Amino acid sequence: MTAVTPIRALLAKVGLDGHDRGVKVVARILRDAGMEVVYTGLHRSIAEVVEAAIEEDVDLLGVSLLSGAHLTIVPKLLDRLRERGAGDIVVMLGGVIPDADAARLKALGVAEVFLQDTPPDVIVARVRAHVAKRRGGF
């Protein structure tokens, strides 16, 4: 019998933004779906989050941003992941992000941008699909 390794996810808050209702709820949703979830807590730097993602050996890095600083933070985060040889980790965003910005961030390599009121089953399904693609690529 082959056991499927559970999906491992790091959920993170970067910068000064303190809105954590969404990220905490998403952590529970993913845990309820059988994934292993680590939440960084608030006010982390890009470097801290990238190192934690590598150390925890995660499939997914989910970043919650409701501060409007996404266009500053996310490109730097993606660069840092690539510099550290972890560019294959699936990166997803959640928060208040205008449509035009979401499109730009996806073009830079963000797998999904979950906006307000995304149903839990949609989040779980997209995470599973992207992680399956990543694992299948090995």
Add this chain to the structure above:
Amino acid sequence: MDATATSTAWARQLRLWEDEELAGALARSPERRAVFETESGIPLKRVYTPLDAPAPDALELPGRYPYTRGPYPTLYRGRLWTMRMFAGFGTAEDTNRRFKALVAAGQTGLSTAFDMPTLMGYDSDHPLAEGEVGVEGVAIDTLADLELLFGGLDLERLSVSMTINPTAWIVYAMYVVLCRKRGYDLTRVSGTIQADILKEYQAQKEWIYPIRPSVRLVRDTIAWSASHTPRFNPISLSGYHISEAGANAVQEAAFVLANTITYIEEVLKVGLPIDAFAPRLSFFFTAQSDFFEEIAKYRALRRIYAQVLRDRFGARNPESLRLRFHAQTAAITLTRAQPYLNLVRTGYQALAAVLGGAQSLHTNSFDESYALPTEEAARLALRTQQILAEETNIDAVVDPLGGSYYVEWLTDALAGRILSLMAEIDARGGMIAATESGWVQAQIADTAYTVLQRKARGEKISVGVNKYVEQGPGPAFGVHASDPAVAARQLMRLEAVKAGRDSVRVQTLLSELKHQAATDANLMPITLDLVSAYATLGEIVAALKDVWGVYRES
């Protein structure tokens, strides 16, 4: 008929109604749900009668203890609520222009949103401020910024509310210095700083120092304000963020009242009598979507507050017993889908706040699920209040729902649950202990998760999101865009201010601040000296980090 005869008659009438009307109706068509309840989970009967109404000894009137029916006897007949739209973005000049546009549109008070670096104690040139300068609110580094922010605005006529917490005492000091420079009589200056740090650890999560020194700063501000700016509200005890983070109406009310008790106990320790500062404790609650529960919540809050102040703290001045509150419609209910529906939601929520007797109101703009509001969207939100105030005749009667069997019953039911939760907090050693242990935060997160599950199952409806969904692109409307040049403009001013000040004096005062912080001195006088010398907000915050360290959520 005497009371007993009336009750007997009602009980008989109710039985007849159940047999003759209700039974048949239920047999013909069952009700749409097995259980009807409030958003906080209070089960509801299908109809209320005098049998549910308050006991005959509770003869309540507005402006009279226990103030359930309102803080003042004439309420909106005397003075309409203050229409106070929360605004702030870019540099001080940008926000000053928005303020003037809102005043020109008929707004009657100002409400200031600060950017994240200002809220968290970083100057605009700090590396952690990158990408956040002037984005979510206005950037304030020094007194020079505050002078521009309120330039050309008559602060003796317009009261100013400032939504700021861990750095509130610094911005308050800047405001006091600004008023002095303009030659205002400080005893007549009115306004509000939020400064409710406990709810930051519990809900909004903007903090700098550990909890106890942070509460000491709140204490210093309240005590200094009581003797120098007696018409200024040095704190706005806030349930709004607790609600937005997930709490229901009972939790919002109980946590705010428990926080209030904590601050009062701290201020009493410095020897200030309760009636010297309680009249200036002000409040801020959400207006959520359960219409009657929200109205009953405000009524229950006023009643419990008056009881706590009188019986627990011995307040005697009627001004100490009146709970006065600002309300804001619930941002968490705004949807991205079909965004014009947010205008309607906000209108109903505003109606609940006004029927609940709010002293001041912010109505959210319909586009806030996308970005900060545009000027046009903010004006629509303001006009929503103006219609309520000037077209509906709602201002004519105080507490128009008083005496409604349902509203009175629900007020009692909520009060009972709020008091139970407050007793549980007391049993946990009070609000500081319950926050340090993470219990309060867990209560809020649990409710948030329950709400999410109810929405996912379709039990809690959000029109346009989980019912009446429309496919395809929504309406096109302009969205507020941040100006990428803001940071550069702000940094130029910060550099100029630093170059023009007496930096030796600033350093001397910063050393003095550290020295005083290690004692139990009131830190307001030294902070006033610092901001007068154009010390930056970030310098003052950093100096105290050296003394107190920083808070890290466990």
